[in-house]
Amino acid sequence: MRWWTPYAFLAPYLALFTVFMIVPIGFGFWTSLHEWDINLPAKPFVGLGNYAELFDPGSVDGGRFWTAMRATGIFTVASVPILVVLPLLVALLMNGRFAGRNVYRAVYFAPYVLGVAVVGLLWRFLLDGNIGLVNHYLGLDVQWTTDLPPAWIALVGVTVWWTLGLNSVIFLAGLQDIPRELHEAAMVDGAGAWRRFLAVTLPGLRPVLVFVVNATILASANMFGQSYLITAGAPADQTKTAIYLIAETGLRQFDMGTASAMSFILAAFLMAASVLVFGAFRDRRRP
Amino acid sequence: MTRDLRTLRRALLHLVLAVIAALYLSPLLYMLVTSFKTREAAQSTTPRWVPDPVTADAYREILTSPDSPVLTWFLNSLLAATGHAALVLATAAPAAYALARLRFRLRTPIFSMIVATLFVPPVVLLIPNFLIVNELAWIDSLPAVIVPAVAGAFGVFFLRQFFLTLPAELEEAAELDGCNRWQIFVSIALPLSKPALATLFLLSFLANWNDFLWPIYVLLSPEALTLPAGLGNFQGANNIRYDLLMAGAVIASLPVILLYLVAQRWVIEGISRSGIRG
Numbered sequence: 236m237r238w239w240t241p242y243a244f245l246a247p248y249l250a251l252f253t254v255f256m257i258v259p260i261g262f263g264f265w266t267s268l269h270e271w272d273i274n275l276p277a278k279p280f281v282g283l284g285n286y287a288e289l290f291d292p293g294s295v296d297g298g299r300f301w302t303a304m305r306a307t308g309i310f311t312v313a314s315v316p317i318l319v320v321l322p323l324l325v326a327l328l329m330n331g332r333f334a335g336r337n338v339y340r341a342v343y344f345a346p347y348v349l350g351v352a353v354v355g356l357l358w359r360f361l362l363d364g365n366i367g368l369v370n371h372y373l374g375l376d377v378q379w380t381t382d383l384p385p386a387w388i389a390l391v392g393v394t395v396w397w398t399l400g401l402n403s404v405i406f407l408a409g410l411q412d413i414p415r416e417l418h419e420a421a422m423v424d425g426a427g428a429w430r431r432f433l434a435v436t437l438p439g440l441r442p443v444l445v446f447v448v449n450a451t452i453l454a455s456a457n458m459f460g461q462s463y464l465i466t467a468g469a470p471a472d473q474t475k476t477a478i479y480l481i482a483e484t485g486l487r488q489f490d491m492g493t494a495s496a497m498s499f500i501l502a503a504f505l506m507a508a509s510v511l512v513f514g515a516f517r518d519r520r521r522p
Numbered sequence: 523m524t525r526d527l528r529t530l531r532r533a534l535l536h537l538v539l540a541v542i543a544a545l546y547l548s549p550l551l552y553m554l555v556t557s558f559k560t561r562e563a564a565q566s567t568t569p570r571w572v573p574d575p576v577t578a579d580a581y582r583e584i585l586t587s588p589d590s591p592v593l594t595w596f597l598n599s600l601l602a603a604t605g606h607a608a609l610v611l612a613t614a615a616p617a618a619y620a621l622a623r624l625r626f627r628l629r630t631p632i633f634s635m636i637v638a639t640l641f642v643p644p645v646v647l648l649i650p651n652f653l654i655v656n657e658l659a660w661i662d663s664l665p666a667v668i669v670p671a672v673a674g675a676f677g678v679f680f681l682r683q684f685f686l687t688l689p690a691e692l693e694e695a696a697e698l699d700g701c702n703r704w705q706i707f708v709s710i711a712l713p714l715s716k717p718a719l720a721t722l723f724l725l726s727f728l729a730n731w732n733d734f735l736w737p738i739y740v741l742l743s744p745e746a747l748t749l750p751a752g753l754g755n756f757q758g759a760n761n762i763r764y765d766l767l768m769a770g771a772v773i774a775s776l777p778v779i780l781l782y783l784v785a786q787r788w789v790i791e792g793i794s795r796s797g798i799r800g
Contacts, residue, residue: 241624242626244617244707245616248616249632251669256647256673259651260647260650328535340790344786344789345546348728348781348782348789349779350733352749352753353771357553360768361552396546405794408794457643478645481645481649501643
């Protein structure tokens with residue numbers, strides 16, 4: 236093997252990896268230090284000016300940004316517990332051998348393969364305040380797409396419907412990796428179902444649980460399509476999430492310096508959340 | 523006694539699971555039903571689960587209206603998703619093979635750097651990648667939705683894990699027979715990896731087909747849009763034509779539902795074992 240052979244194998248991927256992954260990370264930060272409009276030739280350097288403005292809630296951009304961060308926070312806090320607990324329950328129900336198990340699994344997973352555009356259009360229709368099925372069958376007269384808090388209930392509910400199957404199959408795969416002997420040993424010791432869940436299932440599921448909690452937080456904090464298609468940010472931008480605002484600010488109004496600064500602040504929050512999750516789930520029995 | 527109890531529990535389990543299944547399928551069924559209603563029936567305040575009359579008007583209108591070139595969008599989506607998935611395989615497979623099987627000085631640093639980017643929140647790439655795509659003059663054209671996401675670390679990571687499980691003896695034998703590394707890769711490693719390659723192709727295809735945020739900002743003119751982006755814009759302009767919107771949603775769902783029916787096992791197992799996210 237010539238010394239350069241491995242690099243030839245790697246070259247096509249590394250070229251794209253450099254242009255669309257490594258360069259953008261640095262270039263994005265560089266952009267955030269400028270007053271950057273794609274249509275204007277002058278892109279004056281402003282140092283941390285964009286960040287300073289965003290951390291001033293009294294400024295126009297700062298006010299908008301923290302409203303959006305609040306929306307992202309509300310959605311994340313409201314959706315993650317449900318998106319962890321319900322799929323875990325569904326996975327526990329399905330963790331046995333019985334007829335039709337794979338059919339159920341396929342049905343629960345189906346919405347996830349549809350993508351957010353179809354899911355958003357469909358639920359915008361079902362949640363319609365005047366002719367929607369949801370109001371009809373619940374006997375309600377709620378404006379799910381324009382009132383608070385109904386809009387949050389709608390956005391969380393749609394997201395649960397859309398992604399429950401995803402977390403369920405991940406949990407199910409984790410449950411099936413727990414050796415049966417552990418359960419049998421616990422049964423021999425006279426442990427009841429609840430005791431076995433706490434002593435065998437949960438510890439065995441810990442790595443999967445950490446992964447699911449972390450991935451779900453990141454997914455919820457990046458919620459975009461549901462809000463874009465179902466509420467369009469209504470009422471008064473209260474359901475416009477941070478990533479939605481970043482996209483609108485940078486890619487519609489072309490205020491790319493401010494948008495980049497926003498994205499780095501959001502990224503800092505996301506990374507801090509991941510650190511907290513991994514810290515909270517650390518295995519304390521190991522040094 | 524205990525047998526009765528067990529039967530009862532099993533029946534209860536099926537009841538719970540079937541109720542959830544009904545809640546899962548009924549919205550999709552209603553989408554399909556509504557797409558075959560007339561404009562007026564789709565707007566009715568009393569829901570009907572059987573269209574009366576059954577009509578394909580919504581499909582006819584959305585497929586022929588100049589505001590919604592659905593066939594063009596469909597073709598764009600198909601080209602983009604296929605092109606993206608093919609490019610992922612073409613770049614990730616040799617890279618993953620080198621990282622799994624070849625010994626070279628920079629192997630560990632390169633692999634560490636690729637893995638590290640799995641922890642970078644993708645939101646920081648949004649603005650700079652738009653600027654880069656703009657410099658390349660790709661805005662409003664298919665390369666903008668095909669190429670940038672190929673840089674993601676997932677494919678390399680996924681295939682490397684698979685290549686590591688392949689037995690080394692076959693490759694060693696081929697080397698003794700005088701095959702070079704590229705021949706070994708193409709004639710031994712790749713054929714043995716068909717399931718992993720197919721799974722990666724499928725997951726990349728689905729992710730690209732369903733992508734929404736990126737295409738609505740980098741594709742602008744109506745004839746350049748992908749199907750999700752086109753339907754998103756179309757809803758913005760026609761948010762009360764639910765007959766048309768549901769017909770469009772059915773058209774956008776068909777390919778992925780078909781893929782899912784054919785390859786359901788691979789999709790679920792690929793995603794649950796690797797945790798890729800949309």
